[in-house]
Amino acid sequence: MKPEAPTNMPLLANERIVKAHYGYSSTISEGNELTLVYVIPVKVREVRSKDMDMPHMKLGEEWLRADDTYPGAQEQEQTFLQAVKERSQAGLSLVEKAINLIKDYHGPVMRQSGEPFYLHPIAVAQIVLDYNTDEATVLGALLHDIVEDTPLTLEQIELLFNKEVSNIVSGVTHMESNKETLYQVLLSHPENIHRLLGAEDPRVLYVKLADRMHNLRTIQARSYESQHRTAEETLLFFVPLAKYLGLSEAAEELKHRSFGVLGSM
Numbered sequence: 109m110k111p112e113a114p115t116n117m118p119l120l121a122n123e124r125i126v127k128a129h130y131g132y133s134s135t136i137s138e139g140n141e142l143t144l145v146y147v148i149p150v151k152v153r154e155v156r157s158k159d160m161d162m163p164h165m166k167l168g169e170e171w172l173r174a175d176d177t178y179p180g181a182q183e184q185e186q187t188f189l190q191a192v193k194e195r196s197q198a199g200l201s202l203v204e205k206a207i208n209l210i211k212d213y214h215g216p217v218m219r220q221s222g223e224p225f226y227l228h229p230i231a232v233a234q235i236v237l238d239y240n241t242d243e244a245t246v247l248g249a250l251l252h253d254i255v256e257d258t259p260l261t262l263e264q265i266e267l268l269f270n271k272e273v274s275n276i277v278s279g280v281t282h283m284e285s286n287k288e289t290l291y292q293v294l295l296s297h298p299e300n301i302h303r304l305l306g307a308e309d310p311r312v313l314y315v316k317l318a319d320r321m322h323n324l325r326t327i328q329a330r331s332y333e334s335q336h337r338t339a340e341e342t343l344l345f346f347v348p349l350a351k352y353l354g355l356s357e358a359a360e361e362l363k364h365r366s367f368g369v370l371g372s373m
Contacts, residue, residue, distance in 0.1 A: 174211040174226040181227060188234045198243035202269065206250040209268070213258040221329040228322060229253055235318035239355055245311040248276030252315050255281050279312030280319070313349060317358060320346045324365045339369040 176182060185207065192203050210226045217225040233249035247269055254260050255277055262281075266274040320342060327335050343366045350359035 172216045174214055174216060174224045176211060176224070176226075178224050178227070181224065184227060184230060188230050191234060191237055192246060195237050196241040196243065196246055198241070198246045202243070202247060203250070205268070206247050209260070210250060210254060213254055213260050215258075217257070219326070219329070221326055225253075225257075231322045232315065232318045235321050236314055239314040239317065239353070239358070240311060242311060244270070244272040244276055245314055247273045248280065248311060249315045249318060251277050252280045252319060256284060276309060276311050276315060279308055280315050283308070283312065283316055310353065313353060317346060317350055317353070317355065317362075321358065321362065324362065324369075327365075327369060335369050339366040342366040 176185070189200065189203065192198050193200060207226075207230065210229050214224075214226045214229075219225050219228060229250050229252060232252060233246050236245055236249040239245075251265060251269075251273065255262055255265070262274045262278050265277055320338075323338060324342060327338060330338070342362050347359050347363045347366070350356075350362060
């Protein structure tokens with residue numbers, strides 16, 4: 109029977125629906141019986157990354173680089189590079205390479221505050237220098253959102269940098285993808301913190317702490333619900349984590365800012 113025949117149109121429509129949802133279809137023939145198999149992911153987001161919904165990812169749209177002429181952006185970048193030069197053994201050429209990468213891949217995406225998104229990972233990398241000055245940690249901080257939010261893959265990061273950096277980015281991405289359950293763990297319980305420290309490269313935890321610190325410092329642009337959830341997660345998970353990593357000043361700032369958020373609500 110021809111595909112355009114009326115009785116076959118539902119099958120053609122099914123194929124289109126399956127393909128549109130990143131599914132799989134197959135035909136199984138057994139004797140006189142024909143079985144059509146359609147497999148569609150229950151959670152399409154696990155197959156289709158959220159960056160695919162961004163305006164600049166639409167077909168025919170020009171890929172735009174981040175706007176580094178935004179007020180204060182170049183000053184922030186230069187301040188960070190100077191800090192790397194003075195406080196870290198990280199190679200400036202690799203750091204600049206990572207910065208160019210996040211400008212290209214995060215593109216014109218903006219934070220809720222209205223500033224270019226790529227300034228967030230630069231701020232996180234600046235903060236992480238207070239915790240660890242290792243080259244892979246600094247590069248991992250710069251690239252910590254790039255796999256979750258853009259088409260760049262861990263394999264490509266390994267090729268562009270090295271396995272250490274891709275492992276840190278992978279660890280941060282894994283923690284973020286499991287945050288609904290992970291951040292509800294009571295880390296003040298010694299057994300829980302020991303499990304976490306045993307499972308993760310400490311450098312991954314430094315990056316996540318720096319990420320949370322910057323999010324708290326810029327939390328005003330978020331919704332009421334997001335601010336409340338972030339503050340509670342911080343007190344439950346990140347403050348104990350900072351203490352166990354020996355970062356007492358960071359723990360105090362996280363606690364102070366979280367109580368400040370909750371106290372104002």
